[in-house]
Amino acid sequence: MTKILISPGKYVQGAGAICEIGQHIKALGTKGLVLGGKTGLGSVREALEKSFAENKISFLTEVFGGECSKQEIDRIVASVRENQVDVIVGVGGGKALDTAKAVAYYAKLPVAIIPTIAATDAPCSALSVIYNCEGVFESYLLLPRNPDLVLVDTSVVAKSPxxxxxxxxxxxxxxxxxxxxxxxxxxxxxxxxxxxxxxxxxxxxxxxxxxxxxxxxxxxxxxxxxxxxxxxxxxxxxxxxxxxxxxxxxxxxxxxxxxxxxxxxxxxxxxxxxxxxxxxxxxxxxxxxxxxxxxxxxxxxxxxxxxxxxxxxxxxxxxxxxxxxxxxxxxxxxxxxxxxxxxxxxxxxxxxxxxxxxxxxxxxxxxx
Structure with missing residues (x-):
């Protein structure tokens, strides 16, 4: 059998790395949909907005509903199509990031991942774990490619529980x-x-x-x-x-x-x-x-x-x-x-x- 290794397109890590997000995103698109929970978004919002503005990237925000479910994925895909964005940006923890990856897959768009915690290995993978609305595991969604960008600001991660x-x-x-x-x-x-x-x-x-x-x-x-x-x-x-x-x-x-x-x-x-x-x-x-x-x-x-x-x-x-x-x-x-x-x-x-x-x-x- 053939041996295969896959990985994200680019991995960036370090204290203060979020301040560089715009220069990395602009290689992927100019209008983003930023998906994340309230806490995750709040921890990076100021730096993200500044970096996006400096790099002439417009964006809208969708607050993550809490479960990486088919219903949540469908909801965000509808918003992507309605607003004609060209890059998905996932912010937060594993379920929000898995949802962002799934949305990018169904919308056929590049995806950038910004974990604000280091609680799972979800950020780098070409995989989304799908649960039902009650949080019970349903299936694995195998994706055709890994995220285009994974950026981890360790100073943000260090401030999480x-x-x-x-x-x-x-x-x-x-x-x-x-x-x-x-x-x-x-x-x-x-x-x-x-x-x-x-x-x-x-x-x-x-x-x-x-x-x-x-x-x-x-x-x-x-x-x-x-x-x-x-x-x-x-x-x-x-x-x-x-x-x-x-x-x-x-x-x-x-x-x-x-x-x-x-x-x-x-x-x-x-x-x-x-x-x-x-x-x-x-x-x-x-x-x-x-x-x-x-x-x-x-x-x-x-x-x-x-x-x-x-x-x-x-x-x-x-x-x-x-x-x-x-x-x-x-x-x-x-x-x-x-x-x-x-x-x-x-x-x-x-x-x-x-x-x-x-x-x-x-x-x-x-x-x-």
Whole structure:
């Protein structure tokens, strides 16, 4: 099978980078539709307006409705056509950015992505995760190309709640383990090929940076400052994880996240928080060594990622609930089947409970 690696057209990162947005956007269009939530838009509005004006770019704003749903995508596409814009600009977190990418796809326009948090690897990907209006996972929308531009202002990211940065670490944590599983299974990556050595190396680098700099970055963002550790973690969460998962593939961790979305009590947890627990479950499925499990559990506890079911809202654990999650994670179209062995709801059920118990034991040993 052919090896394929895909990536955004241009990636820009640094403190104050938002002040340069106009000069990058003008290569894509002159009339933009800026889509984002109120908080995300508010954090960049002044600098964006100034830079757009300096570069003679006009724009209108649409406030994101909260879910990357078919209904929300259709609403924004209608606005794009009505106002005859020629470039889409997504601002904010993962769901708003996924919506912007989907809108650009259906409207056949270039898209620029401005993440104001580093909570997921969504900014760089040629993928939108579609949910229904209640926040339950529905499907993946595979896009023909990655964003034309991704611009991350780390001084903006550093001012966002630290829980969001930590959630991004949880999402990025899965990258290496899922990439490794797909490589062992010779499974297809998202663009339909197999992983290159470069993509696998980036996935591993993502993991190594998390373990080395995650705690330092968390401490810095608690004081709302962008240190070099923050720069490294933002790059890991955004670029390395984005290329790593997309060009190497997804496996059990994200499928288990999707399974947990069937439980209403998990909707208050962030994507990366559930993915982090899904990574532990995948490691149990793979019978990873005690050393590897200990390193990941220690990291999660140190930075504040979930290691037990109760950590992300599942306080009443029943066989019916967990089997429902396991069955959803093992749906025929799910990426859990990229594991290099047969996966069934029964073994996922067992791995979820084992991961929960292991997390409970480690929390007794390692202070939070």
């Amino acid at each position: 630290v829980r969001l940065l930590v959630s991004g670490m949880g999402d990025a944590l899965a990258t290496w383990f899922e990439a490794d599983a797909c490589a062992k299974a010779f499974a297809s990556n998202l663009p339909g090929g197999q992983s290159t050595a470069a993509a696998l190396s980036l996935a591993r680098l993502c993991y190594d940076i998390l373990i080395e700099y995650g705690y330092q970055a968390k401490i810095a963002v608690e004081r709302q400052v962008a240190t070099e550790a923050v720069e490294k973690i933002v790059e890991a969460n955004t670029l390395l994880s984005g290329i790593g998962f997309e060009s190497s593939g997804l496996a059990a961790a994200h499928a288990i996240h999707n399974g947990f979305t069937v439980l209403a009590e998990t909707h208050q947890a962030y994507h990366g928080e559930k993915v982090a627990f899904g990574t532990l479950v995948q490691m149990i499925l793979e019978n990873r060594s005690r050393t590897e499990l200990g390193e990941v559990l220690g990291f999660c506890i140190e930075v504040g990622l979930p290691v037990t079911l109760s950590d992300f809202g599942v306080t009443e654990v029943t066989q019916e609930k967990i089997m429902k999650v396991a069955q959803a994670a093992c749906a025929p179209e799910e990426t859990i089947h990229n594991q290099p062995f047969k996966v069934t709801p029964e073994i996922v059920y067992a791995a979820i409970l084992a991961a929960d118990n292991l997390g409970r034991d480690y929390k007794k040993i390692i202070p939070e």
